[in-house]
Amino acid sequence: MRRPGSAVVVLAGALALAGCGGPDSGSGPDDGKAVLSVGSAYMPQPVSDEVAAGFLTLTNKGGAADELTSVSSDVAGQVTVHETVGGAMQEVERLTIPAHGRLVLESGGNHLMFEKLKRKPRQGQTVSVELRFAHSAPVTVEIPVKPATYTPHSGH
Ligand code: CU
Helix, strand or coil, X not given: CCCCCCCEEEECCCXXXXXXXXXXXXXXXXXXXXXXXXXXXXXXXXXXXXXXXXXXXXXXXXXXXXXXXXXXXXXXXXXXXXXXXXXXXXXXXXXXXXXXXXXXXXXXXXXXEEEEECCCCCCCCEEEEEEXXXXXXXXXXXXXXXCCCCCCCCCX
């Protein structure tokens, strides 16, 4: 089920979403719901004219899990969520973002698949992606297009 909440625009980077609504203060910690933020988003410049992949990390600081249920983008007629199993990728309906956990979409693992490209994303551009969730309001992320061979620095 989708809530009709308006999309929140964030830049790709670690930005917390405004989690709670209303002027009420004094309510307790967010134990009962997901508090999501998006980071490490990028798209390698696609080799193909038809499909592209995208990667990002969803962090949940809340006390309840949420699920990534659907994705759309200005550059693609369709965006699907894929997982990689034994070297082959397959579409999944949804991916869970665990409470106090992360959902990592990375090269060789889970990823976004941009299909029916309306234009070919080029290095230096950004593509706009809307992420929709089972519980949280949708989030729009501007994903930078990186060189085709780009791999993020993941060592911390
Ligand atoms: Cu794929």
